[in-house]
Ligand code: NAD
C-alpha cells in the first residue's frame with residue numbers, strides 16, 4: 006500500500022486532498038506548520054488510523070519514508086503571503102529544495118502546487134503553458150510569483166539532473182468549503198461579507214477577471230495528474246476556463262445569499278492581474294480531465310459551508 010506525504014495538508018486544498026487519498030485507501034502523512042492551515046480542516050479524518058499529522062516547517066529538512074509527495078505547503082492568499090514575504094519565498098524555494106531532496110533520497114514521485122501567478126499580469130489571453138509570463142520581480146506579489154517560478158525551475162532541474170519523477174501543476178483560482186473565512190481571497194471575502202450584511206469590497210472598478218474552479222474538480226485533476234504516464238511532467242494548467250469579472254462575482258454572491266449588502270469600491274492592490282483564464286487544452290488531452298462544477302453550483306456549496314462556519318467559528 007502506498008504512503009503519501011501531503012505538505013500543507015491542513016490547508017484548504019491540502020485537507021481535501023488528504024481526505025480523498027484516505028478514501029482511495031492510501032496511508033497519508035500530513036505535514037503542516039499551521040501558518041494558514043487549521044486543525045478543523047482535518048478534524049473529520051484526524052482519527053483515521055491511516056492518517057498521521059506532523060507539525061513541521063518545510064523550510065527545514067524532513068526525513069520520512071513515503072512513495073509519493075504532494076508539495077502544497079505555501080500560503081496562497083495575497084494577504085497571507087504578503088504578510089511575511091521573506092518567509093513566503095523561503096517556503097517556496099527552500100521548501101521545494103527540501104522536498105525535492107527528500108524525493109531524490111527515497112526515489113518518490115513528487116507533485117508541485119504551482120500557480121497561475123507564474124504568468125503574472127498576462128499579456129497573452131487565455132494563458133497556455135507555453136507562455137512565459139509577465140511578472141514584476143520586485144513588487145508586492147513577487148515573493149509568491151517568483152518563489153513559485155523558482156520552485157518550477159528547481160523541479161525541472163532535479164528532473165533533468167537527477168531523473169526525478171515530477172508533476173508540476175499550475176493551479177488557477179480555486180474555491181470551496183474549508184477556505185479560511187478571514188483568508189482574504191475574493192470568494193471567501195464576498196461570501197462572508199454577504200452573510201454578515203457587510204459591504205462587499207470590490208477592489209478597483211471590478212472589471213478585472215478571474216476563472217474560478219471548484220475544489221472537487223481540482224482534486225480530481227491532482228489525482229489524475231499524479232497517476233498519468235511518467236513522461237508527462239507538466240507544467241500543466243489546472244483550472245476552470247469560465248471567466249468572470251470580479252463585479253459579476255460580487256453580484257452572483259449577493260443574489261445567491263439573498264443579501265442586502267451593497268457593493269463598495271476600494272483601491273486596487275499593487276500588481277493585481279487584470280485578466281486570468283486558463284487554456285486547459287493540454288489537461289483535457291493528456292489527463293482526460295475538465296472541470297464539471299458550474300460557478301453557481303460551487304458557490305451554493307461554499308455558501309452553505311460558510312453559514313455553518315459563521316455559527317461555529
Ligand atoms: P492554504 O493557505 O489554505 O494552505 C497552505 C497550507 O500550507 C496551510 O495549511 C499552511 O499552514 C501550510 N504552510 C504554509 N507554509 C508552510 C511551511 N513553511 N511549512 C509547512 N506548511 C506550511 O492555501 P491553499 O489554497 O490550500 O493552497 C495550497 C497550495 O496550492 C499552495 O502551494 C498554493 O500556492 C497553491 N495554489 C492554490 C491556489 C488556490 O486558488 N487555492 C491557486 C494557485 C496555487
Ligand code: UDP
Nearest residue numbers: 083189190191192194206207208213251277
Ligand atoms: N478582490 C476584491 N475584493 C476582495 C478580495 C479580492 O475585489 O475583497 C479582487 C482582487 O483584487 C483580485 C481578485 O479579486 O482582482 C482575486 O483576488 P484573490 O485575492 O482571491 O486572488 P488573486 O487571483 O488576486 O491571487
